[in-house]
Amino acid sequence: MRAFVIILGISCLYFLSGEAEQLKIGAFNVQIFGKTKFNKADVVDTLSKIVSRYDVILIQEIRDASMTVIYKFLDKVNNFTEPYFIYDMKISERLGRTRSKEQYAFLYREDKIRVEAVYQYEDPLDLFEREPYSVLLTAKDISPFFLVAIRTKPTAAFEELNALDDVYDELVSVFNITNGIILGDMSADCRYLSKTKYEQLDLVKDTRFTWLINSTEDTTTTTSDCSYDRIIMAGDLLNVVTKNGVFKFDEEYGLELPEAKDVSDHYPVEVSIKVNHPLKVCAFNVQVFGKTKFSNSDVVNILIKIVHQCDVILIQEIRDVSETIIHSFLELINRNIESNCCSNYSMHVSQRLGRTSSKEQYAFLYRTDKVNVLEEHQFSDPFDKFEREPYSILISTPQNDIPPFFLVAIHIKPTAAFEELNALDDVYDELVSVFNITNGIILGDMNADCRYLSQKKYQQLDLVKDTRFTWLINSTEDTTTTTSDCSYDRIVIAGDVKCYIVKNSAGVVKFDMDYELTSEEAQSVSDHYPVQFQLQGK
Incomplete structure (x- = not known):
């Protein structure tokens, strides 16, 4: 047999039906899955229910010379799960030394999983009755990993199992990653092992290997008590396993023993992997955001799309004496959230700030399922250093392991950029005392470039010289939609929260390119681009 690998290409993956908090993987020996079993409607209905539990499941012991039953079964599964989600499939060739050949099939949810490559092990020494078949998978917010399907020959269980480390090593070389899961009916107990x-x-x-299904688990529906079906993991993926075990479908669906055995003499085995969604934090100077801009529906639609990209976003330069526009904007944001996508946004808004009659507000908008606002704080500015005093919120993130941190909103007066920037370390120190934590992020339009702040003046800033602070948006980034090339908008981070930054996530959101806007259309939205970064739990 010739080994083959088919590379399918890696691209961005987006969830179509909302974000799940774990990825569930299963393996199921369906026991002589061919035309006879497929013609039993009750059995197929139970199998469809079982498959629908999983984001990806390995089906074993497919015995069908016509190679059509598994495709018909996929249609049945999708008839059962639509319109919520649908499955696709990767299937091996027919494998085995005798006429009674079998296939492996991986069924996976298209909205959760992307198959990047498939690989059929060559088995040059003919060690396996049914050679292992593998898929390389990517899923949103999980490191790429491969699955290895194996159904060992019962009377050669020891010999075949003892060759699987070589299979794993070959796949590490082929896929260039160490995250692998070997799963299937290994006959790894009782009289076979x-x-x-x-x-x-x-x-x-x-x-390197961890066995998740131990020898005390009964993976059979019969009167025997044997742990034949196993899951073995290697690589860092083990760190995000949340649970594993045996799915006793007879108990779940109220089946009698003969009914369960009609489905299979095996139970599925399963493992769940934590999906650690990063938290996207943004800051956007919307440029004179008041009644005039809010009355432009095209502009507002773009602004809504931008907000929906972020889990928490600072909106600056809100100029509205009535203080109603930002609340109306929030209503539109929530009204335009796609069905089954995400939670609503809530908001914390500062008082109106500024020395003149042209006052502004800061607003933090955030997804309520991803962010909890614990406290807020308005800097008192006793020495009147700021045109618009910094406004802060302390937040926690219930869906991941990021420690609490505070965000500091600032829109700096252009002609006093150096002086105001040089006072922000005092603001940070006050917030450390107020919130009793050191994890802080200062963000906003700081006018920290071009004619407002020379490179020489930048180097003199306490926020630059003080090693507690890290600047995420550097001076080479253009944060303006105009013909200028200035890095006005910045993000400065301090404390251990910097260890949670997703590599290369800090940058500028060029919404004109995202939404194919002309320069004039982009500038009607704002003369600034949003800046962003992401945090992810360990």
Whole structure:
């Protein structure tokens, strides 16, 4: 048999039906899955229910010379799950030394999983009755990983299991990653593999591998008590496993023993992986955001799209004496959230700030399922250093392991950029005292470039010289939609929260390119681009 690998290409992946908090993976020996079993409607209905539990599931023991039953079954599954989600499939060739050949099939949710490559192990020494078949997968907010399908020959369980470390090593070389999961009916118990033989396995002695289904689990629907079906993990993916076990579908669906055995003599085994969604934080000077701009529906539609890209966003330069526009804007933001997509946004707004009659407000808009606002604080500015005093919120993130941190909103007066920037370390120190944490992020339109702040003056800033602070948006970034090339909008971070920054996530959101706007259309939205970065739990 010739080994083959098909590379399908990696691209961006987007959820179509909302964000799940875990990825569920299963493996199920369906026991002689061919035309006879497929013609049993009750059995197929139960199998469809079982498949629908998983984001990706390995189906084993497909015995069908016509190679049509598994495709018909995929249609049945999708008839069961539509319109909520649909499955696609990758299937091996027919494998086996005798006429009774079998196939492996990976069924996966299209909205959750992308298959980047498939690989059929060559087995040059003919060690396997049914050679392992693998898929390389990507899923949003999870490191790429590969799955290895195996159904060992019961009477050669030890020999085949002892060759799987070589299969893993080959796949590490082929896919260039170490995150791998070997799963399937391994006949790894009872008369096929004794406790002594189990302890002698390379996959047990090699500390790279962890067996998730242990020998005390019964993976059969019969009266035996054997742990035949297993899941073995390697790589860093083990750190995000939330749970694993055996799915006893007879108990779940109220089946009698004969009904369960009609489905299979095996239970599915499963593992769940934590999906650690990054938190996207943005800041946007919307440029004179008042009644005139809000009355332009085209502009407002773009602004809504920009907000929907962020989990928490600072809106600056809100100029509205009535203080109603930002609340009306929030209503439109929530009204235009796609069905089943995301939670609503809530908001914390500062008082109107400024020395003149042209006062402004800061507003933090945030997704309520991703962010909890614990406190807010308005800097008192006893020495009147700021045109618009910094406004802060302390937040926690319930969906991940990011420690609490505070955000500091600032829109600096252009002609006093150096002086105001040089006072922000005092603001930070006050907030450390007020909130009793050091994790802080200062963000906004700082006018920190071009004619308002020379490179020499920038280097003299306390926020630059003080090693507690890290600037995420550097001076080479253009944060303006005009013909100028200035890095006015910045993000400055301090504390251990900097360890949670997603690599290369800090940058400028060029919405004119995203939404194919002309220069004139972009400038009607704002003369600034939003800036952004992402945080992700460990």
